[in-house]
Amino acid sequence: MAATPRSSTSSDSFDSRGISPTDVFDPSAALILVPDTEDATAAAFDFSSDEEDPGQADLQVERVRNSSIPPLSSTSIYLYLLAPFLKLGALLIPSLDIPLRAAAPALLLFAALSVFTRHLWYMLARYVRRTDMEEIVLETFARGRGREGRRMALRHAVRLSVQIMRVSLAALYLRLSVDMLLAYFPNVLAVPSRLVTTIVLVALIAPVYSARTLASKSVVYASWISVGAYAAWFACTIYMYTRHIVEPIAYSSSLGKLWDGTPTFAFTFATSSTVPLYASLKGTTEPMTPKPRRSKSFKLLSLLSVILAVAFTLPLVFFEASAKVPRQELPSAELKATVAVFGSIALLFSVPSILITAPALPLPLPVRRATSLPVSKVLVYLATIGLALLPAHVTRIGSDLVLLLAFLSTYVAPALIHITIHNFRRPLSIVIPPTANTTSRPAEPSASDSRHDELLQRKERTMQRRRLGRRLIWDVAVWVLLVPVGGGGLVWAVQRMLGNW
Structure with a gap:
């Protein structure tokens, strides 16, 4: 694929078109040797580009370490890759009225697309050498000097969209966790039961939300509790359907x-924070390590997380057929309450990790200096609570918008960025200039001068031809993801929301 081409002479330095600007290197060169820097990248986490000064790499490293997703262990990375799959979408699968012959293929399809889109983000991050989605977008649509205005507008747009998505998703999870428990709270108080339940739940997770990063033990434990609660809900659900x-x-x-x-299947396997998590994993690589251990392979961790998620969701699609079998006995009130509590905990304890990774609000400097309190975090938390308490008819529209945003950010955004950066943007590196002058050579070329090494040139061309088929397959797959899946799904969703379909 274009984003991760390899050769014997360079690492992560080839574009799918093999074109490069001639104003940087000697146009008479037949082959340009680019030193292999992947080991140094793995050790120092160098996210530099052709247009950056050397100090930019240190800035990128510092940015990773000071972000809400700092360097984490492989176990924590795996947790944060797996946890989003075992949430609301999975809890809703048994309630869907979809035939088994359609439900199982749909679930497996979106699971495969989740692996594919994560791999796209992974390769885009390696290609442009950036640590988060915001920087990748800027490198794609506003790369180079003289575009400060466009970069600023894009930066604010990306941050705003991520902020809206995070807060809305957290509010939806909080709302649904309250819905699952409302039937077990008395409705005889002067204050509405929903408000009381919401206050109790947000007070329960407030200490976890006070953590600054995902590396905090409280956030890690809360995420494990969320996954464990889903596993318990899954076990109870299996038991009830077998009976x-x-x-x-x-x-x-x-x-x-x-x-x-x-x-719902598309939402189940929606992903977020892929690039920061990859950067966090790479940030744990020890200096002078020639190659990361297999346990630190982001691709392996991503694949294993999806496989485990499928194992915990695929059996649920068989319950549609099981539900048609006459009931053998009535469920006990205790069993129903247990299922509701586990489902509520699974959603509730995922709220802190979602909100912690939300961008800070752009507050004026005097407001930030006036108090030592984290004003932005407090406002985000209050906004989440307020959205969770909105009337039901407003929440229905908001929930559809949340699903739509999750769909676009997972399946459309990486495909659009990939196509733009590899088909409409100038490539980042040079392999073989298309107009290389191989005739004007010195009488006695140096043995160390790779541009006069004909054997090396032939080897490079052979490897590029071998990769051509794979790059074409990847490009076709990305176009399919963008147009039929992304475009078609967007049109269908809009028409469904409008009541036309």
């Missing part, structure tokens, strides 16, 4: 039209 006693009720009146169908 044909009840259909687990996770679907809520707070959800909109898009959630009762195949889009």
Whole structure:
């Protein structure tokens, strides 16, 4: 693929078109030797580019270490890659009225697309050598000098979209966790039960949200509790369906039209923070290590997380057929309450990790200096609580928008960026200039001068031809992801929300 081409002479330095600017290197060179710097990149985490000064690499490293996702262990990375899959989408699968012959292929399809899109982000991060999605977008649509205005506008747009997505998703999870418990709270108080339940739950997770980064032990433990609660909910659900006693009720009146169908599978395997997590994993590589251990392979961790998620979600699609079998007994109230509590915990304890990774609000400098309190975090938390308490008809529309944003950020954004950066942007590096002058050579070329090494040139061309087929396959796959899956899914979702389909 274009984003991760390799050769015997360079690492991560080839563009799919093999074109390069001639104003940087000697145009008479037949082959340009680019030193292999992948080991240094793995050790020092150098996210530099052709247009940066040497100090930019240190700035990138410092940015990773000071971000909300600092260098983490492989176990923590795996946790944060797996946890988003075992949330609301998975809890809703047993409530979907989809035939098994359609549900199982749809779930496996979106699981495969999740692996594919994560790999796209991974290769884009390596290609442009940036540590987060914001920087990748800037390198794609506003690269170079003299575009400060466009870069600033894009930066604010990306941060705003991520902020809206994080806060809305956290509010939806908080709302649904309250919905699952409302039936077990008395409604005889002067204050509405929803408000009381919401206050109790947000007070429970407030200490976890006070952590600054995902490396905090409280956030890690909360994420493990969320995954463990889903595993317990999954076990109870399996038990009830094997006994044909009840259909687990996770679907809520707070959800909109898009959630009762195949889009739920797309949301189940929606991903976020892929690039920061990859940067965090690379940031743990010890200096002078020639090659990361297999346990530090981001591609392996990503694949294993999806495989485990499929193992914990695929059995749920068989319950549609099981639900048609006559019930053998009625469920006990204790068993129903247990399922509701585990489902609520799975959603509730994922809220802190979602909000912690949200960008800070652009508050004026006097406001930030006036107090030592984290004003931005407090405002984000209050906004989340306020959104979770909105009326049901407003929440239905908001839930559809959340699903739509998750779909676009997971399946459309990486494909669009890949196509733009590899088809409409100038390549970052040089392999073989298309107009290389191989005739004007010195009488006695130096043995160390790679541009006069004909054997090396032939080897390079052979390797490029071998990679041509793979690059074409990847390009076709990305176009399929962008147009039929992304474009078609967007059109269908909009029409469904408008009530036309």
